[in-house]
Amino acid sequence: MRVPKLAFLFLFVGCLVLYLTYVKRHFDGAKPSVSDQLPQYRTDTRKYSTTGDVSENVQYGIMFDAGSTGTRIHVFKFQMEPNEAPKLAHETFKALKPGLSAYADEPEKSKEGLQELLNVAKSTVPERKWSSTPLILRATAGLRLLPGEKATILLDKVREVFGQSSFLYKPESVSIMDGADEGMSAWITINFLIGALHGTETPTVGMLDLGGGSTQITFALQDEKTIQTSPIDYVTSFQMFNISHALYSHSYLGLGLMSARLAVLGGIEGQPLAGPLELVSPCLAPDYSGEWEHADVLYTIKGQKAGEPIYESCLRKVEKMIYKKVRKAEEVKNMDFYAFSYYYDRAVDLGLIGKRLATCESTGGTVRVSDYIEGAKRVCSNMSAGGIQETPFLCLDLTYISVLLQELDFPPDKELKLARQINKVETSWALGATFHCIESLHKHGSC
Incomplete structure (x- = not known):
């Protein structure tokens, strides 16, 4: 019996559909999943555990922050999860004073403090993980302000100490940090801690950091x-x-709080006064006389004789010092900002946020730029009225902070969030820099 041409055509098309369906299912079963196609540093947790113990999925990182007023160690423990950003499981933190730059003329003495902090890392990181845990030191403004030769000698002393440890260390892991990298790393830290870098809809925030030298x-x-x-x-x-x-x-x-304080007082960074000369400033109480040590230099300072109101006189000094040194950034008016370090400390001194606890933990708080302005006026006026002044530089510091913020284009009614810690993690650049180092280590083999 002859099959009609139309029926034959339907039969042929049906067979073709069945064949293509079979091929598609076979191909889909063989091709890699979406997660298999993601970059390895996001999905292959074994990349972060070079000890061979894949089950732990743990990576440690040790960051030394050599600042102008102290040296701090951060030992971070990261939990690596497939298809997710790393999670910070724990941080161990310890700080020592003075800063590394204080040993510029006696570099050998810097080793003792470095070894003390290194012992903290050894007691925190399991010994089996030492060889896969990067050890890094980044120096900031304190060493940037030193003459090149003195800074180099200090960093070489650090390399001697680190080279004798059993951690993952390379000479280039010890260096002076570029200021822009410092800001970027602090931005990474704060936005990581608030969850803005995890692919969520949480908007990022801006970062203000006021250290001692920058x-x-x-x-x-x-x-x-x-x-x-x-x-x-x-x-x-x-x-x-x-x-x-x-x-x-x-x-x-040079616009960190300690360096700015020196400039307003009339001193020059790194140059001690010749002979018995004194620094006399209208930003100090008229009857004040004392000594102040900065960058291993001891200064004799005195208040100016009573005359014009202290706030107005101090304000003119600060404005003259900072004139045309800061660039305005209009975008800051329209986004949230976190402020750290001396912004936080001086707000505590004013009673604007809770006092620091023995553990250095605090809930922080929110202040307006105008709070610093009004605080400066109140503190300076109290000095001119002969009030008790336990912190002789508070008038100067608050005046400087209020002028600096306005020069950056923050209006008086702008709110700033202050925090020393978020989720018990220090809000410094160290976490962000450690992230960057670990990612670079596994992509390129070095930090």
């Missing part, structure tokens, strides 16, 4: 105009957790 401002760029009008070295970009970020970031060397 101050940083960093925020994610949102306006094309800012990119076009900013100096090229103020704009940077990087990739983390498979996401690209464009940042405005700048560090102002």
Whole structure:
């Protein structure tokens, strides 16, 4: 019997559909999943555990922060999860004073404190993990301000101590940190801790850090105009957790609180006074006389004789010192900012946020720029009225902070969030820099 042509055509098409369906199912079963195609540093947790113990999925990192007023160690423990950003499981923290730069003329003496902090790392990291745990030191403004030869000698002493440890160490892991990198790393830290870098809808926040020798401002760029009008070295970009970020970031060397204080008083960084001369300033109480040590130099300081109101006189001194040294950034008015370090400390001194506990933990708080302005006026006025002054520099410091914030283009009604810790983790650049080092270590073999 002859099969009609139309029936034959339907039979042929049906067979073709069945065949293609079989091929598709076979191909789908053989091709890699979406997670298999993600970058290895996101999915292959074995990359982070070179000891062979894949079951732990743990990576440690040791960061020494050699700042201008102290040296601090951060020992981070990260839990590596497939298809997720690393989780910070624990942080061990300890600080020693003075800063590394204080040993500029006696570099051998720096070894004792370094070894003490290194012992903290050895007691924290399991011995089987030492050889896979990167050991890093980044020096900030304190060493940036030293003459090059003195800074080099100090860093060589650090390398001697680190080279005798059993941790994963390379000579280039000890260096002076670029100011912009410091700001970027602090920005990474705060946004990681609030969950803004984990692929969520949480918006990123800006970062203000006021150290002893330098101050940083960093925020994610949102306006094309800012990119076009900013100096090229103020704009940077990087990739983390498979996401690209464009940042405005700048560090102002010499405008940290201690360096600015010295400049307002009339001293010059790194140059002790010749003979018995004194620094006389209207920012101090008229009857004040004392000594102040900065960067291993002892200064004799006195208040100016009573005359004009202290606040107005001090304000003029501060404005003259900072004139044209800071660039305004218009975008800061429209985004949330966290402020750290001396911004936090002086708010505590004013009673604007809770007092520091013995553990250095605090819930922090929120202040307005105007709180610093009004605080400066109140403290300075109290000095001129002969009030008890337990902290002789508070008038100067608050006046400087209020002027600095306004020079950066923060209006008086702008709110700033203050925090020393978030989820019991120090809000410094150290965590962000350690993240960057570990990622670089597993991509390129070095930090």
